[in-house]
Amino acid sequence: FWTNVPKGLSDPILGISEAFRKDHYQRKVNLGIGAYRDDDGNPWTLPSVAKAKEIILNSNLDHEYLPTEGLNTFRKTAALLAYGQCPEISENRIASVQSLSGTGALRLGMAFINRFYPHHKVIYVPKPTWTNHKNIARDSGLEVREYSYYDPDTKGLDFYNLLRDINEAPRNSIILLHACAHNPTGQDPTQEQWAEIHDVITRRQHLAFFDMAYQGFASGNPDDDAYGLRYFVKEQNSVLLAQSFAKNFGLYAERIGLFSVITDSSAETDRAVSQLKILGRAMYSNPPLYGARIVSTVLNTPELYKQWHKDLLTMSGRIKDMRVALVEKLKEKGSRHNWNHIANQIGMFAYTGLNPDQSHNLMTKNHVYLTLDGRISIAGLNTKNVEYVAEAIDSVTRN
Numbered sequence: 001f002w003t004n005v006p007k008g009l010s011d012p013i014l015g016i017s018e019a020f021r022k023d024h025y026q027r028k029v030n031l032g033i034g035a036y037r038d039d040d041g042n043p044w045t046l047p048s049v050a051k052a053k054e055i056i057l058n059s060n061l062d063h064e065y066l067p068t069e070g071l072n073t074f075r076k077t078a079a080l081l082a083y084g085q086c087p088e089i090s091e092n093r094i095a096s097v098q099s100l101s102g103t104g105a106l107r108l109g110m111a112f113i114n115r116f117y118p119h120h121k122v123i124y125v126p127k128p129t130w131t132n133h134k135n136i137a138r139d140s141g142l143e144v145r146e147y148s149y150y151d152p153d154t155k156g157l158d159f160y161n162l163l164r165d166i167n168e169a170p171r172n173s174i175i176l177l178h179a180c181a182h183n184p185t186g187q188d189p190t191q192e193q194w195a196e197i198h199d200v201i202t203r204r205q206h207l208a209f210f211d212m213a214y215q216g217f218a219s220g221n222p223d224d225d226a227y228g229l230r231y232f233v234k235e236q237n238s239v240l241l242a243q244s245f246a247k248n249f250g251l252y253a254e255r256i257g258l259f260s261v262i263t264d265s266s267a268e269t270d271r272a273v274s275q276l277k278i279l280g281r282a283m284y285s286n287p288p289l290y291g292a293r294i295v296s297t298v299l300n301t302p303e304l305y306k307q308w309h310k311d312l313l314t315m316s317g318r319i320k321d322m323r324v325a326l327v328e329k330l331k332e333k334g335s336r337h338n339w340n341h342i343a344n345q346i347g348m349f350a351y352t353g354l355n356p357d358q359s360h361n362l363m364t365k366n367h368v369y370l371t372l373d374g375r376i377s378i379a380g381l382n383t384k385n386v387e388y389v390a391e392a393i394d395s396v397t398r399n
Ligand code: LMR
Pocket: 013, 014, 032, 033, 034, 035, 130, 132, 183
């Protein structure tokens, strides 16, 4: 039956982890996948999450199915965390369903667009973007196009062309925006630039779809990281939003996220949720419970909420320190290139500017793993390996 099934390509991000696992070199370093590590290179359970787990364990809860829309206490606080207190919340104008992390939220949102969006089903994603965005959009039946985002010469936002491309996109296009900590470039719009992006999107009657995978993880402050999203909502835009709690709670495997969409009325919210449930039921029936319980417990327990803010600062602070340390070490090694962009970028990743050959050499010659576009996960650096990584980067960028 399946003789015609061709072998698929390995995923450009997950495939790097597979290669890393096969490498037996002792000093190997994984800067591929975006997953937080502590200064010893180990996965980190947030203290706020550890306490929430204790509370949940001691409550002796059952393992019944969640409803398809998910855990209500989680949905409410997750939306509040993203949008802040706003009329859309008090007027029941946010339709939300729990999702299988950010990917699941994007998938539900795009399936919803495909089924109900009354205009052409074209989504514009930044160039470059997280590689999975295109997979999800394509498998959801949307046509994918790109808008300019990054200028390799300035190593900054290509803002002029970004605005031009969004302006030239056919009216009523869907525009995917990274809410903060753009993956892979680490370049976010400034507040003024958010306002300009918003103006063009509104003028062209586009619909913004925010992907917020790093709220609080980027700056350490969840409100600051939600600036762009909240600006759009305040200006009365109907947005779609995918939230992930993988990075900001360290809950990678729990697959906990939320998809939401702003509606015009409470009645519209009820109708939208009813349809999202139909989509979810056919895809996975109902979402997993544990991550929802953890996030809900942290966000709804004042003491844990405070601790979570400290945890965010621990993670974002260590990442900022590692950015600076890597740039310093590269200077110490005598690299003639300017690496300052690594210190200035934001979020989990640095977009180093290494080309695919250099990235490939870094892996095969130095056992330092990264995606071929030159993206490194700063979270994989620590005080013990940063010098080794700097030496390796220097060695593949000489000449
Ligand atoms: C990444 O970009 O490395 C992370 O978002 C993990 C993933 O699923 O790709």
